[in-house]
Amino acid sequence: MEERYDPKKVEPKWQTLWAEKNLYKTRFDETLKKFYCLEMFPYPSGKIHMGHVRNYAIGDVIARYRRMQGCNVLHPMGWDSFGMPAENAAIKHGVHPSKWTYENISYMKSQLNKLGLSYDWDREVTTCSPDYYRWNQWFFIKMLERDLAYRKSSYVNWCPSCETVLANEQVIDTKCWRCDSVVIQKELFQWFLRITRYADELLDACGRLTGWPEKVVLMQKNWIGKSFGVEVDFRVDGSGENIRIFTTRPDTLFGATFICLSPPHPLSQQLVQDKAGLEKITAQYGKADEKIGLFTGRYCVNPVNGEKIPIYVANFVLMEYGTGAIMSVPAHDQRDFDFAAKYGLPIRQVIAPESGQTQGSPLQEAYEEEGALVNSGDFTGTDSAAAREKIALYLENKGLGKKVVNYKLRDWGISRQRYWGTPIPVVYCDGCGIVAVPEKDLPVILPEDVKFTGKGGSPLLDSPSFLETACPACGGKARRETDTMDTFVDSSWYFVRYCFEKNDPGVGSKMRTMSPELRYWMPVDQYIGGVEHAVLHLLYSRFFTRVLRDLGLTECDEPFLNLLTQGMVIKDGSKMSKSKGNVVDPDYLIDRYGSDTSRLFSLFAAPPEKDLDWSDKGVEGAYRFLSRVWNVVFRNLDVLRAAVPAGRNPDVSALSEAGRGVLRKTHQTIKKVTSDIEKEYHFNTAIAALMELVNEVTGLENPAGEDRIALKAAVESTLLLLAPFTPHIAEELWEAIGNPPFIAARAWPGWDEELAREDEIELVVQVNGKLRGKLMVAFGLSDEELKKRALDDEKTAEWISGKSIRKVIVVKGRLVNIVVG
């Protein structure tokens, strides 16, 4: 054994041995208790960053801990490898997205292995490989069959100069990120997945996501955004047309003083004569800064009171939500209030804060709360909650409206006018229209003969070999769909693919039916990743899992039983970023301190769910700790190697005071580390406990007799407890003290409650709640005895002399509080 701890010698050695033995290979065995531990797979951008190190270190601790607990652990890794950066690299450097991506994967995989992460690489998933994305296509076809996939017209960001579609993040301050042209909204036919069909189920099931952070569940609920209201028809005066509006406040119906249409609403075009004016409003559609409107010149009739009210087109009314038209009640909605004030429209109060009382006029702002109805015909006097119900029923009975439920959640637009994604498997035939590619013809493979110019739309449009095909239905000439899928499709089910080995020859049938593997492994027991995916990725995955269930592939509704959202890695007060110049390069860190140190620090500096403040000095502290562990073993090598049966507890009566202290601390530490991991994955406090144990062991100099056994037990326990956190040094020292490899495959240690117990406790004495003394007393004294000890204490006496004791409170085995007056 080397005298000094040198991770450069230790870490590659064990990485090689683990790989040679394929130590982390998972075997499907239904007789074992399974544990599926998953970290969000990375986009292969080139190199890993500290956020990955943290994420994967957390996951690796959990996976290794569960393995030592005897679980059959599935801990896979893969690559979310479709997406724009590869295509951008192609445009910029002329390298094919595929080459760029696979080179990145190869490098990043070596980085992950250098971190000592315990993945079963036989299950590696690469989403840009046809073996993977063929299933995207298969799912798409199945969804098409079930009317879960459909085409509709929708708007995209379009750069007129580059003639290309832009993602939202490529639109910077309304301009194209590359050429600075003003981006316009262009209408295209695109593919959508009908996630809204599952809106209610996804919402209801939120209540069962007990293993998720409440914050994330709440974000999901808000995103789905269910609300109850009514749709009401307002007849357009002097025409047979009706305007259907949606409101959640039918109780304010008598207060409607105008109607607003969304600019894209069909009636906007029909009713407005001033086309130039409409154009102007449309240009401002969806802009949050200012509310503007245009009077159509027409009126409609409020069905409950027959009143004629003007119809406006307003830029703030969304076409995508409700009916694209609203009734405006300026007295009770701040937006309508602002609009009415601007255009001089009447404001009529119909809800009074307290029965019968209206606020002074003119109103300063809208009153949006509950209250009692006024100026509301037969409904006057009713309170708003009841009125909502009564007016809704009244409308339904008269055939003027109906109760409806609305969601903020929209169907998921998956079309991307890009090359580097899964081709959407349909063709367009002049005779047959839209035809799905038959299953037997999957996968539809991305062609290689393409050029990347960054202009003129998708490169697939210039690939005749791809574009021109035969219609599967009639055999005639047909054109392929050139849109590819949103990469969120890829990541919505990758956890399912991990349940089979990469090269499993049977995967073709297993993916189509309920396979034992899927039934065994799903759902993911612990999912770990950044909170930035709190809504989209997690919601899409929940949706996909339900579709898979309905296709008969799985039995589970929810993909992720427990979710851990780790915090960001911060340095100098802000998130690490190239532009801030505060990035720490994992390669440098591993080279300088080793991966055990890198892992240890990122686990020690903060609990996983909180942001982690990076500190170069803190990393050195972590390294120092591992060196201390190394030194303890080195100094005591002879004692540790001596033939002492492993796992035998020392004879307590034969131990020195220090030896007893070490033994006690050992058992206390096993207990503490186990519960810190088990309870909240609070690795920081678990590591702190290990540091305390090592400090205690360091104090046991030149152990003799039975103390040597206490020392060995302490060191072995330390290494076992350390193994999930810093696997390399744990393996090395485990071997150094004479154990066969691998510590990673050993059982997690247990503790003995008796040995962990303190002989004496420190009794805290308070007088009137203030700390006045501490005394050491034997463990296990009765409350009465504790009380007596406290009252008998000299120091206590000083504080109570001359006063009468009113009450004495004893907290079992901890504290006595004497109340005097």
Added chain:
RNA sequence: GCCCGAGUGGCGGAAUUGGUAGACGCAAGGGACUUAAAAUCCCUCGCGGGAAACCGCGUGCCGGUUCGAGUCCGGCCUCGGGCACCA
């Protein structure tokens, strides 16, 4: 604007969930070893007073409940995060 979350030493963070505030680590100061430095080891380390024993104060602010509050309740302040014209 609405909805969450968090405020504890010079810093990162602990605190058995109502019972010793500041574990562990970092930084800082002092000492040992060394010709010297690095490394390592030992000691001190919330603030104020005191030579010391000890005393007072202290978990963003104000109030409350309680024998006892970092922890519970009410009201404010500040900082993060999410949603943002969803009618």
